[in-house]
Amino acid sequence: MEQLVYxxxxxxxxxxxxPFCPGCDHGVAVRLVAEVLDELGLREKTIGVASVxxxxxxxxxxxxxxxxxxxxxxMAVATGxxxxxxxxxxxxxxxxxDLASIGIAETIHAMARGEKITTICINNTTYxxxxxxxxxxxxxxxxxxxxxxxxNSETSGFPLKISELLKEIDGVAYVARVSLDSPKSxxxxxxSIKRAFEAQVKGLGTGFxxxxxxxxxxxxxxxQQAHERVRGEMSEVFVPGVxxxxxxxxx
Amino acid sequence: xxxxxLDRNRCKACYLCIDACPNKVLCVDDNVNNLGYYPVKxxxxxxxxxxxMCARVCPDMAIEKVYK
Numbered sequence: 267m268e269q270l271v272y273x274x275x276x277x278x279x280x281x282x283x284x285p286f287c288p289g290c291d292h293g294v295a296v297r298l299v300a301e302v303l304d305e306l307g308l309r310e311k312t313i314g315v316a317s318v319x320x321x322x323x324x325x326x327x328x329x330x331x332x333x334x335x336x337x338x339x340x341m342a343v344a345t346g347x348x349x350x351x352x353x354x355x356x357x358x359x360x361x362x363x364d365l366a367s368i369g370i371a372e373t374i375h376a377m378a379r380g381e382k383i384t385t386i387c388i389n390n391t392t393y394x395x396x397x398x399x400x401x402x403x404x405x406x407x408x409x410x411x412x413x414x415x416x417x418n419s420e421t422s423g424f425p426l427k428i429s430e431l432l433k434e435i436d437g438v439a440y441v442a443r444v445s446l447d448s449p450k451s452x453x454x455x456x457x458s459i460k461r462a463f464e465a466q467v468k469g470l471g472t473g474f475x476x477x478x479x480x481x482x483x484x485x486x487x488x489x490q491q492a493h494e495r496v497r498g499e500m501s502e503v504f505v506p507g508v509x510x511x512x513x514x515x516x517x
Numbered sequence: 518x519x520x521x522x523l524d525r526n527r528c529k530a531c532y533l534c535i536d537a538c539p540n541k542v543l544c545v546d547d548n549v550n551n552l553g554y555y556p557v558k559x560x561x562x563x564x565x566x567x568x569x570m571c572a573r574v575c576p577d578m579a580i581e582k583v584y585k
Contacts, residue, residue, distance in 0.1 A: 274578050284529075288554070289576060490533070
């Protein structure tokens with residue numbers, strides 16, 4: 267007798283379009299969010315907020331209502347939705363260029379207010395959609411189209427460690443940094459995303475998950491080489507782990 | 518018997534599933550798909566144990582279902 271062990275999540279549209287480049291971890295990240303929405307039974311009352319960047323196409327993928335926010339303002343838009351409809355589950359799906367650069371003020375202040383929102387941040391150390399410019403999380407020495415000799419701390423500063431920064435905020439209930447470079451880390455990432463949604467369901471505060479992702483096109487690597495880079499130099503600077511967990515304490 | 522259901526027209530040829538599969542069930546197809554890539558195809562189906570590793574690493578959700 268055959269037993270079904272995996273199927274596409276129901277929170278993904280039947281005619282979904284994955285617009286991402288071959289081997290991009292965005293596709294895995296959206297699937298994990300959808301699987302968590304299915305498992306927690308939240309699909310019918312969830313509203314997503316997409317940002318500007320590769321995550322802009324969320325409305326083609328998620329089978330939930332999606333609002334498109336201005337560049338960097340996802341957390342502000344999500345605040346408005348959550349306050350006007352407190353019984354809904356609101357999540358934002360953002361890239362690092364959106365959340366940590368232009369949107370850092372909105373992000374920090376929404377978390378300082380302790381808004382009950384779940385935030386998923388895809389950190390790929392570059393601006394993927396616009397052609398691979400240096401972003402706030404670009405590693406020192408990384409070659410991008412705007413740091414052609416590698417990022418130099420004298421002129422371009424240092425990479426911003428988002429999780430370490432946001433864990434200090436009292437309104438935040440859950441902070442974790444995860445990667446998607448192997449089946450094992452994908453399962454860990456799913457647990458963290460689930461915790462971040464539970465933080466919102468239980469009304470503990472903001473849940474935040476930073477996902478170390480690949481951008482094979484702009485890194486000019488194969489998907490396999492890009493995963494090696496995540497395991498190597500990226501994990502040395504952005505150390506994966508759970509940084510704050512009020513959810514497990516509350517259970 | 519364990520098996521996977523593959524949607525070859527969603528595959529974008531990153532081949533992460535071929536690396537993830539512990540039993541070498543998948544290989545590269547010789548014919549292009551609707552997107553213009555050489556997708557993966559099922560090579561030795563009897564080796565499949567239904568671990569769903571391929572489905573978990575696939576960024577394009579090209580593996581629709583896994584049966585065990």
